[in-house]
Amino acid sequence: MKKLSLLLLGMVLILFLAACGGDETSSEETDESGNNETEGTESEDSGEEASGDEEVTLRIAWWGSQPRHDYTLEVIEMYEEQNPNVTIEPEYASWDDYWQKLAPQAAANELPDIIAMDLSYLSQYSQNNQLADLTPFLGEQIDVSNISDNAVSGGEVGDGIYGFNLGVNALGFHYNPEVLAEAGIDEIPEDWTWEDYQEMSKQAAEQDIYFDNALKADVFFNYYLRTQGKRLYAEDGSGLGYEDDQLFVDFFTMVQEQVEMGATPTPDFLAQLAGPEDDPVVKGEGVGIFQWSNQFVGLEDISGLDFKMAPTPGPNVSDGLFLKPSMFFSVSENSAAKEAAAEFISYFVNDIEANKLILGDRGVPVSSEVLSALKEEVSDSQAAVFEYIEWVEDNSSPMGAADPAGAGEIIELIDGLSEQISYGEITPEDAATNFRTQAESILGN
Amino acid sequence: MNTHMKQNLWGYAFIGPFVIGFLAFTIIPIISSLYFSFTSYDLFNPPRWIGLENFEKMFTSDPRYLHSLRITFIYVFVGVPLRLGFALLVAMLLNTASRAVGLYRTMYYLPSLIGGSVAVAIMWRNIFGDEGIVNLALLSMGIDPIRWFGDPTAALWMLIFLSVWQFGSSMLIFLAGLKSIPQSYYEAASVDGASFFQKFFNITIPMLSPVILFNAIMQTIAAFMTFVPAFIISKGTGGPLDGTLLYSLYLFKQGFEFFHMGYASAMAWVMLIIIAILTSLIFLSSKYWVHYESEGGK
Incomplete structure (x- = not known):
């Protein structure tokens, strides 16, 4: 009799797990962000140790089509090689699916650490306290020495910078x-x-x-x-x-x-x-x-x-x-590894090798150094775009x-x-x- | 533990997965959506109780909602009878004994299996495109091509055609119903010299009426909830000029594009009420036209 009840209990447990299978990924994610939290607070305590040896896991989400997914994954791989303590988990989708997925994640306080953000949603997410103000990271984790103030302020909402400009359009x-x-x-x-x-x-x-x-x-x-x-x-x-x-x-x-x-x-x-x-x-x-x-x-x-x-x-x-900032990377307010996220953003906009893969797909690069390095790399049509943007810089408000x-x-x-x-x-x-x-x-x- | 209880336990173990799934993914969402329908909820901030404001807005200050309701009614009341009629027609053709009937049955059922899919909706865009087969056929008959995606009325008709084309499941049920009508009735009628139409209206329709009732109810409910074809064919916009903005599509836009989750929940509840009323109307009317053999041909 006892054996039978045990068997039954086991079965019920298995079935319960099976029934909850669909939920598995999200609960895993919670676990991970939970881990991050402890790591994050530790690194905060010990000052500027974010790039140290601690294991950090970052979730990053963006929208786009296949070519963009391909090169972004390559950039992530390069970054992980150079920063062995950082593990990056990508989540990507098409434009429509992306926003339909992001909203419930925001409601559940489970936004990825780094989120690709569009101008038309920036206010909505920042005013609802979903995004972190990047101002404290500028000049620290995020290198802005080659980026104009005008480009940085593209991500301004109210008094803070809630998205980091990845490139411009006109x-x-x-x-x-x-x-x-x-x-x-x-x-x-x-x-x-x-x-x-x-x-x-x-x-x-x-x-x-x-x-x-x-x-x-x-x-x-x-x-x-x-x-x-x-x-x-x-x-x-x-x-x-x-x-x-x-x-x-x-x-x-x-x-x-x-x-x-x-x-x-x-x-x-x-x-x-x-x-x-x-x-x-x-x-x-x-x-x-x-x-x-x-x-x-x-x-x-x-x-x-x-x-x-x-x-x-x-x-x-x-x-x-x-x-127009063609898109931003924002750091979510609930991220426990904001410094590490900011460092990745800095790499993404400033690293020349990385930008040789990106090739201006996310708008004309904001870093002047990257821009001049890319000029020899890009196709004629992309060069024409760079040229036009340079003209617009002098003829815009x-x-x-x-x-x-x-x-x-x-x-x-x-x-x-x-x-x-x-x-x-x-x-x-x-x-x-x-x-x-x-x-x-x-x-x- | 006695045998009875043991059996019960086994039973619970087997229905367990369903009950858990039903509670977690059906009952709880239904209850929360009922609550949200009385709130203003944008997913980011906690829901704010606003009483009946959502329902009021729907019928007083949202012309787009009324428009969407109107075209959904057209879609249902034109599409469902057409689809049932077509299904019955094909079922009767298939019912005339033929050797390859199994093959035909499968072939005609296929559209229903794949009909709700994205691939078919995309194919539909090509069929009705400028150089699609429909416009080429019209052209060969000397009729000017129609801009199916550009004219709001034509676009709605295109959706209706798509739904008529997916007649397979109703057809199978009709076919089973037709097979169960005793052949002797038709023989007797033939002896009396009844024509095809007399047989159809005096034997087939009355004998089939319970099946017609079942199909009518199921198809009406399904038609009200149509979403995928409208979404794909209009590329998610419900255009042109909101001509294909079916109820579910507008609900989806309110919820997931504008983040008016409270309003969208309220819309869902109104749809439930509308469907319930329609279904009960069909049921009420059934005593005037549905003929049950078992009740002695009342």
Whole structure:
């Protein structure tokens, strides 16, 4: 009888374990971060011993596609070789999956030690006390001797630096000179304006050539507002950063006219495209794309065509343009090994060998030394991007406060309204009022 | 320990895994979601009790919610009857004795096995693309190609077609139901000179009505919860112009894109109530049209 009960107990235990199998990884993680905690406090006690002999385990998470995963893993391996006491556990996913996974981890206080962070989420995570202020590490664990203050302050929220800038991007117009010539236009001057843009669009449309493939509403409306001395979001993130709805009307009327004259594809045409390879510009049937500079190399790769870079249309380009941190590494507040995490970030942005693998994939490097070392290494298209960023450095203004916490929802709202305008479902005037009411209620919360 | 108890223990041991899983992954989440539905919860900060505000917002100040509810109703009330009709049609074709019926049955069932998958939703994008087979067929018939992904109404129809195409499981159940109708009824009707349609409406439909009821309920519930096709086909946006923003997709966006977990939980509970009401309506109506052989042909 006793034997049988024992057997039963054993079975129940096994089944219990099996049933909880799905939970195994997370409980392991808790264990590890628990270990870290003791190590972390010890190293804090003994001052600057973080790079000493103590065993440290760091969890690091990022989003991206396969090439990025591959080189990041290589960089991690190199770092582990040079720092045998550090073990790094990578967690990576695609953009969508990444954020859907990160939020529950944050809720459970189980964020990885180092987190790739995007500008649109930086406020949300830092204001909810998920991220550590990196200010105390600057000049200590993180070497900033070759990095400009402007680049570092890209990760500023309130009084602290909550993300370390890994590279910068800037907006531009990436165009195909051959198609431009077909449309009967010689070149796009550096100081072109929105009027020139509309004029050229008309010329292209007359030849049945698309001039661009639509302006991403949230990005370019913000740019347009900046050229007028305003911003999309108020500095403190509590509302919109412009008062005159006429600005909204002007910008989106222009967008609407582009579609009407046939210079920008209709939204139903764009929705029908199966993927980026079907885009008219990629197929050599359109002049160019308004986008971020880190997308330039990809555009040339996927199309097999040669493109050139022009700035966005003016007037007041330098007020509108800014260097956008393409992504950050943040250290989570619940990390027990913040110093070790900061050291890794320093390595990632400053080490030349590591950056020969990264090759500017996370934006144009912020370290001037890395940048000059990379110039000989990179392809022609990447070199063109570096050159453009150098030009933007002299022709831009500071980015200003990071996007507020509700930014994701605002972006969806304005993109939706812009779509409705292009479909002719709503007038720019109505959309302007609509946008203001809804946006203020989202940001006001 | 007596034999009775021993047997019970064995029983508990075997249902143990299910009970533990059910408690941990079903009951507890259900209860917490009920609690969250009365709160404002963004995953980062502790939930804040706001009473019925979420429910109020849904029906008074969220036009996107009402829109999503509307197209979900269209999707269900157009898609489910079409799917059942199609399933019955194919089941009747397969029921006419043929040597390869086993093969056909498997073939027609295949779409249902793979239908909810990501691969099929991606394939659907190609079929309805600019140069996809559907538009080529339309073109050869002299009809202008349709921008399936660009027109909100067309995009919803595309989702409905996808759901009709996955008729396999209802078809199998219909087929079993058809096989259980005694052949003698049809023979007697033939002797009386009944036409095909008379036989269909006076024998097949009444005899099959319990099966129709079962299929209607199951398919309605499943249709309300459709998520994957809408998510993949619209690339997660619910576009164009929110034309494919089915209820679950909007719920997902509220929860995991905007971090309004409280609102999303409230939406889930409203969906549960809507499904419960619809199901009971179908049940209530059944006494007027469902015919149970065992009750003496009431």
